[in-house]
Amino acid sequence: MIRLFLLATGFLSVTIALLISQLGDDDDAQIASGEVTRADMASGLQPGDLGGVRQTPVTAPAATGSAEAPQMDAMFRSIVSEYRRPVTGDRLRQAATSTGGTDDGMRALTDGVLAGLGALRPAAAENPVTAGPKSLNALIVQAMREGQSDAYVDAILNEAVGNGRVTAPEALVTSSGEVDTATLLDSLVQRSVAPQAAPEAVVATRSATPALPDIAPAIDEVLTYRVQPGDSLAGIALRHYGTTTAYEIIYQANRDQLPSPGAVRPGMILTIPDL
């Protein structure tokens, strides 16, 4: 009986030992896989890396279309979709925040802080937009300066346009008075491109990225874009490719009418290469 018991205990302890080592391995494996995810998250934090963000051509470039209203609507949507691109958004936001915040932006940001500190004032519960600026541009600038997420910017624009508090097309095309979005983009883009030295250097970096126009597969129709007042090549590139540095692609495709990247004039029909 004792022998039998000893035998059973021996068998059990071996089993237990095996089980424990097995579980231990499993545990490690789980931690390892968990941290892979985290490493991936970390690699997502790359405001400077503009490679590989581009999606297939935005449907919005139908801006070349006929009727004025749908054209503006498409343009508006394409701009909204730009802001949805995280990397570009980050970059622009960085430029925007460096120009200093507006009071309304600071109010919202401060309220965010207060919420985090568990001391949100009751007044802050109201939608910060209600008291905010009335033009689309001001909305964008405010949201950017607040450092809001792209989803937030998107939502806020849609909401504002949806309930008629701002009218998108006018705000976008009017170059009189306030900064319009195009010039806003232009100035931000200039700022963000400026420290990167000469355009040649930019070309060099860009050429490292795959799928540049030389590969030009059979394209059914050539996408074109009519330059609007206040447009810059970088702004157009941002609109179509999601990155300002892609202006070089458009520039190269339109060398016949563009002696230099700065020679863009309203009314020009630019070829937008399909990448």
Add this chain to the structure above:
Amino acid sequence: MLRIAGALAVGSIVTGQSLTAQDVRITPDLARQSLTVNGQPLVIERIQDPEHRLTGDFTKTSRACPPFCITPMQSAPGVTTVGEIEVLDFLDTRVAAGLGLLLDSRVPEWFAKGSIPGAVNVPFTTLDAANPYRDDILQALGAVKTAEEWDFSGAQDLLLFCNGPWCDQAPRAIRSLVSAGYPVEKLSFYRGGMQLWLQLGLTVAMHP
């Protein structure tokens, strides 16, 4: 008899698992830091894979300066600069006790993508004198305004950090606080920031 042995076996498995060795410890005496902040349980430990390496943004060596310049060890006269162990200790003795706050000075996007567990996001711009609503934040930090004078005697102890030795946002926030009258002995600066926190494989909290 068998039943007893079975119970024994189950018992040993459970104990065995909970005793699974933590090979990458924080200190010889500390495998992990467990604490409760605002009713939320937090566990801070290190990645256990000895082969793990950082990828992505925090492996960069040569960010443009300006703006990403190397910051001095001292952020402002009288403000203590601390390391990871002191951050854990601050979380344990000050934050968990409701006497202090760990402040992430970066912009909300960065905070969302990963911060030190238990940290609160207070972007450096909101502490700048240019923010007309800064008083609200100072009040939330426990300062009391009495006839043009701020009384900071009941204010929280603050430990600030940002992206690391190449990030000036926490030092700027500290200088803003000091110029607002925040007592320097209530402030400290974790210069290593996210760069060193991640380098050491310490737990990161996401705020999506």
